[in-house]
Amino acid sequence: MSAGDFESRWLSPEVNAVWTQFLTVTHRLEQRIERRLQEHHGISHTQYEIMVRLADADGDHLRMSELAERIVTAKSAVTYQAKRLADMGLVETHKCDHDNRATWVTLTAAGRGRLEEAGPCILSLVREVFLDSLDCDQATALTKILGTLSANLDDAERPVKTQ
Amino acid sequence: MSAGDFESRWLSPEVNAVWTQFLTVTHRLEQRIERRLQEHHGISHTQYEIMVRLADADGDHLRMSELAERIVTAKSAVTYQAKRLADMGLVETHKCDHDNRATWVTLTAAGRGRLEEAGPCILSLVREVFLDSLDCDQATALTKILGTLSANLDDAERPVKTQ
DNA sequence: GTAGGATGGTTCGAAATTGAACCGCTCGCG
């Protein structure tokens, strides 16, 4: 508590416990989602997230790099997964008229169908294990926490453009 | 708000936004940690976590499966990473006297040294981007949230032993 | 004791992710 030198380099035991638990809990949750999705619906969490973003998008389509940005992965991973989803018939790819470089990925009817099965299934898990346990104060706190965390990450990402 | 059928299968827009942001933010944070660790200290986040758990443990050693449980990965992944850490000289493995099946993994002096460099580096990142932004209420809310989330995951993990 | 089931680890193959290298296309500026 008063060991300034210590505190500045490491975390206090309590804070450290919170941080460790954060890591543990996010991993465990991720694993449960992954398993549920894989077992019940034959898709990975990444593939599910791709489809969710497409369904949210205007006209059910998005470019490769837009997808990469939204699901926070490398572009090459999106190329790979889009191919797999296309093989499954859940997604289609075609060139964009306006920009010959771009590749559109669009959700097929089958893709939408699969999403309508999988969505409620995994959302019920998320609610059950996570969201439903929050009381009102906790929910607003979590919202705020995520907001500032997001903003901090944004800031940290522009290394030079400071100010 | 009143569309009961809708609400029960999907998430309300606001809650959905929180959930999406949760996924995004955890991914982004993970990536920043990974990159920082790799660039500045030549180890992956998994390897770092292994060493942290060892340093926390009594006598600086832990068995393979204890490690697997604590960092929440498959046993085979621990075998793999322990081998890599051993190649770097940061860790040593030897058989346990009491149980011939078990393999002890212990932190070497070099490992402890590396950890003492890397720890403050990544913890400062975590504080800067995450922990320091929390006010008192948010911190206690987060602690509680993580606690119940953890408990919920525990419950969900015993599929049969209900009651 | 000893058979059978559980526990601890390793090995193997399959799948996924990453970053770098690369190609083609677009756009702005002279």
Add this chain to the structure above:
DNA sequence: CGCGAGCGGTTCAATTTCGAACCATCCTAC
């Protein structure tokens, strides 16, 4: 126009992770 910078995607090798199969050891009950 046309050149060069930068964007959008793909490909490739390297790394990591997972789960299943497997072996060895331990332990309990008979």
